[in-house]
Amino acid sequence: NAGVTQTPKFQVLKTGQSMTLQCAQDMNHEYMSWYRQDPGMGLRLIHYSVGAGITDQGEVPNGYNVSRSTTEDFPLRLLSAAPSQTSVYFCASTPTGTGTGERYFGPGTRLTVT
């Protein structure tokens, strides 16, 4: 299994541009989530999904959209990038039914908005 994969690894955008951060997992996990990590701020939840067709907002959802059309994929869309969205973005998946709630994280996408 490849686990959780994220593309691209690095990205530079100009203010106002749009882009999609890709996330895929091959572990058949129902639950997936997106976090952003900023220096000194820990990880903050952006959006999450408990299964295909179901998404919900986390702590910092503004400026981001998500959709979940398949179990495997959970893309994160920035419609109009802003410098405040400069961050490292992590996607995670979690098996349901095991009780531990462990998040399996991808390697991250480092985004810079100029």
Place this chain on the structure above:
Amino acid sequence: TQLLKQSPQFLSIQEGENLTVYCNSSSVFSSLQWYRQEPGEGPVLLVTVVTGGEVKKLKRLTFQFGDARKDSSLHITAAQPGDTGLYLCAAESRGSTLGRLYFGRGTQLTVWP
């Protein structure tokens, strides 16, 4: 508002020393997780504690969940350079189904040889 408060924020010690990292909150949690993150990588789960007062050991790491399920600690015995990393605690609110996992801001540990 910071749900989980970790202390200290930074810790720099010599190889062989012992250390303790704390994770505190005013909220009650159904479970609490500890992750370690290395530069350029995503966090990796170390342990999940579920029962108040629970103690779990992972080699030289000892994790404790407070009796009231509001706080936790991570103790490392005889730290080694390989223990260097960002240690994060995370928790889901009591009674919550699998949904929102909140993270503390982390403790950056550096162990010098």
